[in-house]
Amino acid sequence: MSEVRRDIVVAGASAGGVEALRSLVGSLPADFPATVLVTMHLSAGARSALPMILDRSGPLPAAAATHGAPLRAGVVYVAPPDRHLLTDDGSVILTQGPTENGHRPAINAMFRSAAVTAGPRTVGVVLSGTLDDGAAGLRAIVARGGEAVVQDPADAVYSGMPSSALAAVGAARVLPAAELGGALDKMVRMPLEPADVPPPSRALLLEDRIARDGVRLGAVRPEAAQSSAAYTCPDCHGTLTEVASGQYRCRIGHAWSPEALLLAQDTEFQRAVWTALRSLDEKVALAERLEHDARHRHHSLLTERYAGTARECLAAANTLREFLLSLSDKPRAEDP
Template sequence: MDVVPPFRRDLVVVGASAGGVEALRAVVSRLPADFPGTILVTMHLGPGTHSALARILDRAGPLPAVTAEHGTAIKPGTVHVAPPDRHLLIEDNVLVLTRGPTENGHRPAINATFRSAALSAGPRTIGVVLSGALDDGAAGLKAIVDRGGPAVVQDPADALYSGMPENALSLVDAEYVLPAAEIGAVLDQLVRLPVEPGAVTPPAQALLLEDRIAREEVRAGALSPSEQSPGSGYTCPDCQGSLTEIDAAGRYRCRIGHAWSAPALLAAHDGEFQSALLKALRALDEKAALARKLAAQTGGKSKNLRGLAERYTSSARDAADAAETLRRFLLDAIGQTAEEAAPG
């Protein structure tokens, strides 16, 4: 039987969101100039924005940091940063940028990068989750661990936003839970240690499906009929299409391909709910103002119009009372949401 020689973990994928710039700077500032691995960084960025992240990280430490370009071979000792509105994937050591469906409302999505690395590089991959809200990166980090790679998670107590580290730790038994300032040194050790190959778990069908969708443009029928489970009863916040549950962990896809985790879906629907209430509040305020104006216009014209003026006045009072009740409810709801999203 042939003996497979030891290998080294040479691909590091890093995910960050809110509060992530500070954490990323802390990580790359501790990496040496002779770092032998390649680093892929995915941070949530809005479409149409101009990102200075590569330039920021280039100045933070000795390693060159560049914005990833489609079709470029990965370079050891280089930090490749996902551009806005593109998923950053990898295939045969070549970078692939796609406009696949958003995941949890994001493109680039951390899970997309992590899944791609887990499938392409297997146990050569090191997954790192840094500061951010909600749970993007948790499922992708689990895919890396399932394929034999180690997990590194920023200590939630050290993160400006603890949601992503906490959700990652709820899915993965990470070997390394560290402050951001200590992660760089650990990564440098991990990429230099020879690793004896072991059995690698074959990729799950759900993992292959989600990676395939991320590589394709948004299209109808991203999920074939055979890949759809019975409808979940939920709708996609991005396109209002029906969502189907794709795995037991509570992850959903619509027919277009938009992906949602349960926590992200809950947060998105909370935003939709608040938006609807704000529209209702505006309508009530405008109704009260218009009714008051009509009451003033008709009240002094003649005795015959006093009944009409009183009805306008009553309508204005009812609308104003309803608006005040709704305004208090909204202030309470927004305050609770802010507390839930606050740093841990």
């Protein structure tokens, strides 16, 4: 019987993660005996140069992942924009499943997929980034017998994701980016000791199926839901349900952690206030035009009425403008 080794490395990064990924990939040897899958948060309409950057960073070939490509040892597959990067039966799977924490590709989706399909043969790596994407997925990898590796928060440009991962998985190996490649090379060459690994839980299988199937009605089933939350999904404005401790999904599958939900709600709130400010500015301009026309026709009552409307709207607009400018001075998590 051939020895079983860890042959799947899944690495997730967000803000500040390009340099960490370059260090990781650049320090892997040319004979690295495992497949490397990389997800970095990207905007849906973005064009990613990450495959080219990583291809030039070290001896391993790196390329944008394509649907159905076989998982090959010593190759780096990078998630393309607007697609979750998953695995299935020794192949790469790309899907347009629901966004998670507002992202597609999402790190949690890739980590959960590897946990389901490769179990103990998986090594999950969380690198620099804000908020907490990757923490829940890394916990799933460890629960299935896989290994967890986290960039030292002190070494990361943004420590949010590494710190959240360590809070979720206390047994993770913590290393600076420059030492990750060497550590991973040793880990994937060591034979796995036989161990009783629990099968994927129903909750894990459901989460993974949602990422594979795409947006669909009934993504949150009654048996998986813990409680209804009085929150609204920022993506589709549907009701969110708590499906795990601190994890929320809407009926069609968009997923949110509390931190990501808070940031998304803040963004939505500011967008609504800016819309109100624009409406007030337009109302001021229209009222001033009507005031001018009424004065030209010597309608004194209408002139005063429109002038009053313009003054009231201008005062409200100035109050909103000052409020929005004050928000811009407050620190907030960077958008990757």
